[in-house]
Amino acid sequence: xxxxxxxxxxxxxxxxxxxxxxxxxxxxxxxxxxxxxxxxxxxxxxxxxxxxxxxxxxxxxxxxxxxxxxxxxxxxxxxxxxxxxxxxxxxxxxxxxxxxxxxxxxxxxxxxxxxxxxxxxxxxxxxxxxxxxxxxxxxxxxxxxxxxxxxxxxxxxxxxxxxxxxxxxxxxxxxxxxxxxxxxxxxxxxxxxxxxxxxxxxxxxxxxx
Amino acid sequence: xxxxxxxxxxxxxxxxxxxxxxxxxxxxxxxxxxxxxxxxxxxxxxxxxxxxxxxxxxxxxxxxxxxxxxxxxxxxxxxxxxxxxxxxxxxxxxxxxxxxxxxxxxxxxxxxxxxxxxxxxxxxxxxxxxxxxxxxxxxxxxxxxxxxxxxxxxxxxxxxxxxxxxxxxxxxxxxxxxxxxxxxxxxxxxxxxxxxxxxxxxxxxxxxxxxxxxxxxxxxxxxxxxxxxxxxxxxxxxxxxxxxxxxxxxxxxxxxxxxxxxxxxxxxxxxxxxxxxxxxxxxxxxxxxxxxxxxxxxxxxxxxxxxxxxxxxxxxxxxxxxxxxxxxxxxxxxxxxxxxx
Numbered sequence: 001x002x003x004x005x006x007x008x009x010x011x012x013x014x015x016x017x018x019x020x021x022x023x024x025x026x027x028x029x030x031x032x033x034x035x036x037x038x039x040x041x042x043x044x045x046x047x048x049x050x051x052x053x054x055x056x057x058x059x060x061x062x063x064x065x066x067x068x069x070x071x072x073x074x075x076x077x078x079x080x081x082x083x084x085x086x087x088x089x090x091x092x093x094x095x096x097x098x099x100x101x102x103x104x105x106x107x108x109x110x111x112x113x114x115x116x117x118x119x120x121x122x123x124x125x126x127x128x129x130x131x132x133x134x135x136x137x138x139x140x141x142x143x144x145x146x147x148x149x150x151x152x153x154x155x156x157x158x159x160x161x162x163x164x165x166x167x168x169x170x171x172x173x174x175x176x177x178x179x180x181x182x183x184x185x186x187x188x189x190x191x192x193x194x195x196x197x198x199x200x201x202x203x204x205x206x207x208x209x
Numbered sequence: 210x211x212x213x214x215x216x217x218x219x220x221x222x223x224x225x226x227x228x229x230x231x232x233x234x235x236x237x238x239x240x241x242x243x244x245x246x247x248x249x250x251x252x253x254x255x256x257x258x259x260x261x262x263x264x265x266x267x268x269x270x271x272x273x274x275x276x277x278x279x280x281x282x283x284x285x286x287x288x289x290x291x292x293x294x295x296x297x298x299x300x301x302x303x304x305x306x307x308x309x310x311x312x313x314x315x316x317x318x319x320x321x322x323x324x325x326x327x328x329x330x331x332x333x334x335x336x337x338x339x340x341x342x343x344x345x346x347x348x349x350x351x352x353x354x355x356x357x358x359x360x361x362x363x364x365x366x367x368x369x370x371x372x373x374x375x376x377x378x379x380x381x382x383x384x385x386x387x388x389x390x391x392x393x394x395x396x397x398x399x400x401x402x403x404x405x406x407x408x409x410x411x412x413x414x415x416x417x418x419x420x421x422x423x424x425x426x427x428x429x430x431x432x433x434x435x436x437x438x439x440x441x442x443x444x445x446x447x448x449x450x451x452x453x454x455x456x457x458x459x460x461x462x463x464x465x466x467x468x469x470x471x472x473x474x475x476x477x478x479x480x481x482x483x484x485x486x487x488x489x490x491x492x493x494x495x496x497x498x499x500x501x502x503x504x505x506x507x508x509x510x511x512x513x514x515x516x517x518x519x520x521x522x523x524x525x526x527x528x529x530x531x532x533x534x535x536x537x538x539x540x541x542x543x544x545x546x547x548x549x550x
Contacts, residue, residue, distance in 0.1 A: 066332070070293075070294060070329060073292060073293050073294060073325065074292065074294045077290070077291070077292025077293065077294070077295075077322065079317070079318055079321060082292075082293065082318075082321045082322055082325055083321070085293070085325065086321075086325055086328075089325075089328065089329075120321050120324055120325065121321065122317075
């Protein structure tokens with residue numbers, strides 16, 4: 001089973017709608033430990049990305065993600081926006097020249113995205129960031145891919161993202177503006193990890209909670 | 210909030226448009242990106258030095274785009290990083306194929322956006338290097354100096370790297386002198402009163418009428434200690450002591466001194482501070498080769514000042530002496546002539 005660009009565009013459209021639907025929730029999460037703009041910037045970014053996909057006339061998936069990273073960053077230059085943009089660009093590099101993606105390509109692309117976020121944000125697992133949901137989700141996807149196939153693996157990944165998101169509640173922020181709140185961040189989940197749960201719900205075609 | 214603004218949301222765009230309107234002979238506004246480049250850029254064969262950061266610190270950052278200084282600047286909102294696309298636009302407009310040096314203060318948002326810009330430029334085969342300014346002694350311990358924030362010491366990095374680039378140094382050479390300057394620069398500040406970010410409308414922090422905060426950052430980041438306000442000489446001595454210790458400055462060393470007002474500190478007070486600095490350095494037999502006194506890196510209307518020392522050798526002295534000119538900073542060359550501008 002391979003994914004062509006039309007399927008990528010359709011997924012991005014569902015993703016933009018899901019982020020828009022969860023905008024207020026993300027703003028709420030971010031207001032508790034940050035400056036509250038996460039929902040707004042992510043809504044702008046994912047909408048711009050989906051719009052660009054809808055009008056993309058090529059079938060080169062890598063090229064789309066490469067330029068899509070810039071499109072995203074332009075409307076969402078915040079910290080989280082830059083991290084997501086980086087992930088998108090790194091996926092583009094990984095998928096360079098590809099007109100279709102195998103499940104293995106998808107995993108490789110997501111891993112490149114994770115590495116991009118780690119590198120750019122200088123973050124690791126346990127720092128109370130989006131990585132705490134993203135890394136377990138990508139690991140779960142990879143682990144269950146071979147035995148269960150992609151659709152089931154997406155569901156496992158979504159579950160792992162949700163668990164990771166829950167786990168951020170008890171962590172203390174070490175990076176970014178939230179770290180200024182230090183101990184005050186304990187008890188509140190990370191908004192970036194919240195965004196990851198929305199993205200993986202879309203990929204798993206699960207209902208959003 | 211009492212401020213001369215129109216729509217606080219348009220604060221950044223409107224002041225940048227004002228700067229562009231005032232100095233079209235020296236600066237060119239890249240309107241879509243809200244970035245500025247030198248009017249005479251790109252200059253054939255010259256390394257382009259690109260800086261950037263949040264607004265609220267004039268003359269930093271855009272005030273140091275000019276002859277013998279930087280070639281372009283990406284301008285963020287007050288205390289916010291500019292976007293990678295703004296940085297790319299400035300770099301593309303100012304570079305001539307000889308490479309780009311990103312030179313800016315160490316803040317996580319800026320680092321991310323400049324790194325991203327570097328990655329984007331790489332795709333179009335534009336080579337870039339990055340040097341972070343990390344001069345604020347109060348922001349991290351000495352053995353961790355590369356994690357320090359960048360404050361007024363940015364000025365020395367611009368001045369030295371800018372002179373090297375103007376002398377047609379290669380990207381490697383310009384990067385080397387920029388790194389050398391950062392390693393030889395130390396700053397520390399003290400704050401008396403907060404500033405108000407126009408879009409926020411409230412003071413960035415609270416501080417008592419008779420209190421000062423030693424080591425506070427230029428966005429109001431927490432300093433080393435808060436205490437009762439002391440006479441100028443005592444405050445100056447405390448800052449100098451911390452900087453000299455961190456530096457391990459020895460007698461006979463030659464240095465440049467920068468006394469920087471944070472926004473609402475009168476020049477008179479800065480000179481009272483300089484008087485004490487000169488006394489302290491005289492006692493230690495440390496020679497002042499050049500001094501700079503005024504506003505170089507502010508924090509809107511914050512009250513307070515910072516002291517920056519740059520340890521010099523022959524190479525740095527020559528580059529520091531080179532002429533420079535921007536709408537916000539003029540230094541004549543040897544013989545009193547601003548040559549080449």
